[in-house]
Every structure is written in C-alpha cells, then in structure tokens.
Amino acid sequence: MEHSFAQNLKRFFTNSGFIAFFIAVLLSLYVGQTISPTWTTTKVEIDAKEDGDGNFYYIYREKKQLLLPPSDEPILSKENLARLNAEGKEPSKKEEVVTEKDASGKLLYYKVTAKRHWQIWSLLPAFIAIILCWWTREPITALGSGIICGVLLVGDINIFTSALLPNIGSKDAAAILILYLWFLGGLLGIWAKTGASLAFAEYVTHKFVRGPKSAKLVAWFLGVIFFQGGTISAVLVGTTVKPIADKERVSHEELSLIVDSTSSPIAALLAFNAWPGYVQAFIYVSGVSWLATEQDRIAFFFRSIPYSFYAIFAVISTFLISIDKFPSKKLRLARERAKETGELDAPGAEPLSSKELELTEVPENYTPHLVDFMLPLFTILGIAVGSYIYTGTPEILSAFGISLVLAMFLACFRGMKLRDVVEGMASGWKGVVLGSIILLLAICIGNVSKNAGGGAYLVDLLGSGVPYYLLPGILLVICIVISFSTGTSWGTMAVTFPLGMPLSYAVALSNGLANPEFYMMICFATVLNGSIFGDQCSPISDTTILSSMCTGCDLMDHVKSQIPVAVTSVLLALICWTVCVVLYA
Known part of the structure; x- marks a missing residue:
C-alpha cells in the first residue's frame, strides 16, 4: 500500500498539467511580490453641462456626476507617469479632470484615468487557463488555475475575497x-x-x-x-x-x-x-x-x-x-x-454512445x-x-x-x-x-x-x-x-x-x-x-x-x-x- 501511495504521489507531481500550474503559480507570486506595475492612462472627452447652481456635471452610467475642479498641475500627465514608473511608484490618485481649448477657444473637459498592467505577465491568467485546458481537457480546473494566477499576480493572497466572492456575487x-x-x-x-x-x-x-x-x-x-x-x-x-x-x-x-x-x-x-x-x-x-x-x-x-x-x-x-x-x-x-x-x-468508426442523453421517461398517465x-x-x-x-x-x-x-x-x-x-x-x-x-x-x-x-x-x-x-x-x-x-x-x-x-x-x-x-x-x-x-x-x-x-x-x-x-x-x-x-x- 505504501508503494502504491508513493507511485501515485510521484505520478501526481510528474503530471505535465500540475507542473505547468505549479510554474505559473510561482511566476505569479514572483511578479506580484517583486515587480511593480506599469501605469498608463486613458483620456476621454466629457460632455460637460452646467446645472442651475452653476456646477458642471456629466452623465455616467445614467447618473449625474459632478465635475471635480480641473487640475492646475495634472498628476496623470505622461511625464509624471513616466517618472513614477521609473521609480516603481503608483500615482497618488487614479482619476482627474483636465481642460483644454480647441481651435475656436472653446473649453473642453477630459477625464483622465490611470490603469495598470504588468507587461506581458498581464496575459498569464488567460494563458495558463488555455494551456491547462488543452492538456487536461477539463475547463473547471483550468479556469480555476487561471483565476488563482491572476489574483496572485496583482499581489493578493486571499483568492476567495478578492476574486470569487466579488465576481460570483455580482449582479x-x-x-x-x-x-x-x-x-x-x-x-x-x-x-x-x-x-x-x-x-x-x-x-x-x-x-x-x-x-x-x-x-x-x-x-x-x-x-x-x-x-x-x-x-x-x-x-x-x-x-x-x-x-x-x-x-x-x-x-x-x-x-x-x-x-x-x-x-x-x-x-x-x-x-x-x-x-x-x-x-x-x-x-x-x-x-x-x-x-x-x-x-x-x-x-x-x-x-x-x-x-x-x-x-x-x-x-x-x-x-x-x-x-x-x-x-x-x-x-x-x-x-x-x-x-x-x-x-x-465510415469503416472503422467508433460512434459515441448517446444513451446518457435519452429524454426522461414520461409518466404513464400523461400523454x-x-x-x-x-x-x-x-x-x-x-x-x-x-x-x-x-x-x-x-x-x-x-x-x-x-x-x-x-x-x-x-x-x-x-x-x-x-x-x-x-x-x-x-x-x-x-x-x-x-x-x-x-x-x-x-x-x-x-x-x-x-x-x-x-x-x-x-x-x-x-x-x-x-x-x-x-x-x-x-x-x-x-x-x-x-x-x-x-x-x-x-x-x-x-x-x-x-x-x-x-x-x-x-x-x-x-x-x-x-x-x-x-x-x-x-x-x-x-x-x-x-x-x-x-x-x-x-x-x-x-x-x-x-x-x-x-x-x-x-x-x-x-x-x-x-x-x-x-x-x-x-x-x-x-x-x-x-x-x-x-x-x-
């Protein structure tokens, strides 16, 4: 029995799918704990409107959002982000409003949002899910492995509270x-x-x-x-x-x-x-x-x-x-x-059985x-x-x-x-x-x-x-x-x-x-x-x-x-x- 257990243990740890998952987890841990994310921005023009009190606002997801005062010295400028990325730091705020004038002198409002990524490592969760699904032909463990790697990549350890509960409990x-x-x-x-x-x-x-x-x-x-x-x-x-x-x-x-x-x-x-x-x-x-x-x-x-x-x-x-x-x-x-x-x-074909997919029997008294x-x-x-x-x-x-x-x-x-x-x-x-x-x-x-x-x-x-x-x-x-x-x-x-x-x-x-x-x-x-x-x-x-x-x-x-x-x-x-x-x- 001990010999059988040892063989099963050896077979488990030499399984190619387990090795791939183990390597991916180590990589995710390493990246999440040692590599700082790269910050980039998206810049979107806002359809700014003025209410009766003189405040400017815009509609976002069907709700009225008041505009913050535009930044005199934008924190999320390309120059500042380049400096923060070089120093391995994150910006002090993730959103800000900036203004610019067009050719006619009209004041335009823009919402600048900071986003992060870990270079090519950002694709690791999807990649490991694909690889494991190809090897194991079992999507549940493959997707679960991708989720684990993604959570570890962003530097979080608690998979349940950071990934499963927020997403499975969503609307x-x-x-x-x-x-x-x-x-x-x-x-x-x-x-x-x-x-x-x-x-x-x-x-x-x-x-x-x-x-x-x-x-x-x-x-x-x-x-x-x-x-x-x-x-x-x-x-x-x-x-x-x-x-x-x-x-x-x-x-x-x-x-x-x-x-x-x-x-x-x-x-x-x-x-x-x-x-x-x-x-x-x-x-x-x-x-x-x-x-x-x-x-x-x-x-x-x-x-x-x-x-x-x-x-x-x-x-x-x-x-x-x-x-x-x-x-x-x-x-x-x-x-x-x-x-x-x-x-x-065709000659030599091995048809798949469909007995498991037969319809449930209808009760005798029902037509x-x-x-x-x-x-x-x-x-x-x-x-x-x-x-x-x-x-x-x-x-x-x-x-x-x-x-x-x-x-x-x-x-x-x-x-x-x-x-x-x-x-x-x-x-x-x-x-x-x-x-x-x-x-x-x-x-x-x-x-x-x-x-x-x-x-x-x-x-x-x-x-x-x-x-x-x-x-x-x-x-x-x-x-x-x-x-x-x-x-x-x-x-x-x-x-x-x-x-x-x-x-x-x-x-x-x-x-x-x-x-x-x-x-x-x-x-x-x-x-x-x-x-x-x-x-x-x-x-x-x-x-x-x-x-x-x-x-x-x-x-x-x-x-x-x-x-x-x-x-x-x-x-x-x-x-x-x-x-x-x-x-x-």
Whole structure:
C-alpha cells in the first residue's frame, strides 16, 4: 500500500498539467511580490453641462456626476507617469479632470484615468487557463488555475475575497445563474418530463419527412427553432431527429454537422436567449457612450448581429448541405456510402454512445402533446421579441421565468402530478449545473484578467501601431486559437472581450476613423464569431462532443468533416469584415 501511495504521489507531481500550474503559480507570486506595475492612462472627452447652481456635471452610467475642479498641475500627465514608473511608484490618485481649448477657444473637459498592467505577465491568467485546458481537457480546473494566477499576480493572497466572492456575487453572475440554471434548466427538464420536445419533433417529421433531404431539412429547421444554442440545441435536435434520419439513411457525418452548425451560430443570430446578457458583462469600455449601461451594451449586441458573417455563412452552408448542394468531398462520399450501402458511419468508426442523453421517461398517465412545447416557446419569443420592439431591450429573464411557470401550470392542468413536474425540473437543473459552474468561473477569469491589466497592456503595445484594417483579423485568429484549444466559446469571450474592445476603441481613435462605433461592431463580431468557429471545430468542445453523441457519430469523423465547411465560411466572413472596415469605418 505504501508503494502504491508513493507511485501515485510521484505520478501526481510528474503530471505535465500540475507542473505547468505549479510554474505559473510561482511566476505569479514572483511578479506580484517583486515587480511593480506599469501605469498608463486613458483620456476621454466629457460632455460637460452646467446645472442651475452653476456646477458642471456629466452623465455616467445614467447618473449625474459632478465635475471635480480641473487640475492646475495634472498628476496623470505622461511625464509624471513616466517618472513614477521609473521609480516603481503608483500615482497618488487614479482619476482627474483636465481642460483644454480647441481651435475656436472653446473649453473642453477630459477625464483622465490611470490603469495598470504588468507587461506581458498581464496575459498569464488567460494563458495558463488555455494551456491547462488543452492538456487536461477539463475547463473547471483550468479556469480555476487561471483565476488563482491572476489574483496572485496583482499581489493578493486571499483568492476567495478578492476574486470569487466579488465576481460570483455580482449582479451579472446572479442574472446568468438564474437564467441558465433555474429557468432554462427547469424548462428543459419539464419539456423532457412531458415529452414536449419529442412530440414537436415527431409532428414536424411526420408532416414533412419524405426522404434523406427532407430529413436533413427538418434537422436544420429544428436547429433554427431551438435557438438557445450550444449544448441545449445539440441535445434537443440530435436526440429527436436521429431516429428519423437513421431511417432515411442520412449519414452520421452529415447529421452531426447539421446539428452542430445550427447550434451556436443560430444563437448568435436569433439572440433572444442568454447570450446578450452574458456577453454584455465583458464589453464595457470606460468613456464609450454606446457601451455605458447594460441596456446600451445589449442594444449594441443586437445592432452588431448583421455583421456576424461567419454565423450567417455557417447557417447558409448548413442549409446547402441539407439539400446536397455544398461541394464537400468528405460529405459527398459519406452521403454516397449511406445511400448505396446503408452504412451510416465510415469503416472503422467508433460512434459515441448517446444513451446518457435519452429524454426522461414520461409518466404513464400523461400523454405528450404539441401544446406542451409550443405554448412556452411562443411565450419566450413573444415576450423577448415584443419587449425588444417596444423598449429596445429584450426581457430575457422575464421571458424564461414566465415560460417556466406557464410550463409548470400547463403540465399540472393536463394531468401531471406536481411531484413529477418538480422531478422533471430537478433533472433539468442537474443537467446544467456543470455548465453553470463553468460560466461563473468564466466571469471570474474575465474580470481577473481585466484587473491584471491585460487589456491595458495590449492597448499600450498595439493601440497606436496596429493598422486598423488588420485588427479584426488579428482578433479573429486570437479567438480561434483560444476557443479551439479550450473547447469553449463563452470562456473565450470572457477572456477576449475585455482585451479586444478597449483595443478596438483605441485603434479607432488613433487612426482617426470617422465611425468608431461601426468599427467596434466589426471587432465585436469577429470576437463573437471567432469564438464560435474555434469551439465548433474543437474536438474537446462540449458542443462538438454532444453533437457526435446525440447523432451516434464518430467524434473525429465529425470534426474532420466539419472543419472544411467551417473554414470556408470563416474565410468568406473575414473577407466581408475587412471590406466593411476598409470601405465604411
């Protein structure tokens, strides 16, 4: 037994993931305790106004902020900061107001804010999370390790009070937890218990399926209908369509691709779901009026949807695959094999089992009906779309909360016992607990990376030097590398948006672009779509794995057949983004 313990201990300490984590922790400790941060500033013009008492103020996050008297001798001037950085000291204050006169003699007010970074070490939290996720294929420990490194980097030791509690206890985290875990998980559980989604799929397939093409079109259509995206869409669409598609001899490579490519891309386009509420938490940029409030940031998300070119091309290419019009050699061979031999998988394939993803058994005394699915779904759409039309902001939480309550009452009204309804909800909650934990950790590492100054460092490094027309492509490549390596699009957004959005604003200003908001929309779209693309193509992505499992496809056959289609779409998207920036920014 002692020998076994020694072997286990040796195996643990020689594990490459542990070694990487241990080195990163030591580096973070060393940097945090011995290296002084570099201070830099951002300078933003303030729309100063005068009130009835003669005081000047400006509006910040929908609140009136009185202007401090302008500094006669600015502390945050470039000269002073250069001296303080050389001496390893921090400025005595982090904000001040300065004034300047324009060519006409008008007095302009500027707010100068000091920000810190630790040079390239500021990127260490995100880097160690990526490396560990690649090696361990386990996002929770990888994100947790990144958080630990980020906290130690800024010189703090208490990880719980400095990182976990402030971020997990924030309003943004609470909203995501309530939406993703309580409302969405509960609704999915009720749909499973009542057989609602299965009844809907059976109705659609009975009415429309006449052969392989129509079976694939139904799968594509259901992918659009289940626009919540990601794992939710993969499970619901893959599980419900597979029996019909198998009967019609649709190859598993084609079916898994359709299921995967109508998950996250559709969620980005039909964004009446959890995505805007999640993303807005990471795109605030100080001084940018169109990103000042939560409502502004959600509205910015929706205005950027027309520029999600990769998502658009991915959905179009998937439709073409459904009607056998996409010129992919791998898919054509798979289609011919299934048609001629009836073999739905390639020779030597090892399909993933999907038994764990079967829907919960419906109680014997309950008959599934289409209304169980359609009424809650239309409630979500009606409230989300209607509130967006009338107020400019979709009420996502209200839509899902009311839909969940309606689904509960509907199930009870149609004869299901309350105990069974609650059991269904509990089953749904269990299914999304892991995802909820990952989301919360993603929020933490995003804020930790921001606190470590990664964005400020990149702005310092590239803000005035990178050509504006290259930045969208650079952000795209960064997101693809991160999301492909980690297998998570939301985790990639949490890391990249806090870095990319301030950088895009700095580049727009330094290049004197006439429309910085449009330019930021393009950069926003490249981060969003690059994260989706890398996640789709990654063999360690939960969506990729679930798409394979639910359709019974070999994992690597799915990945290999999907990559050429996705690459074609992303190259077309990159051309469109570059043309937009060059012609209209």
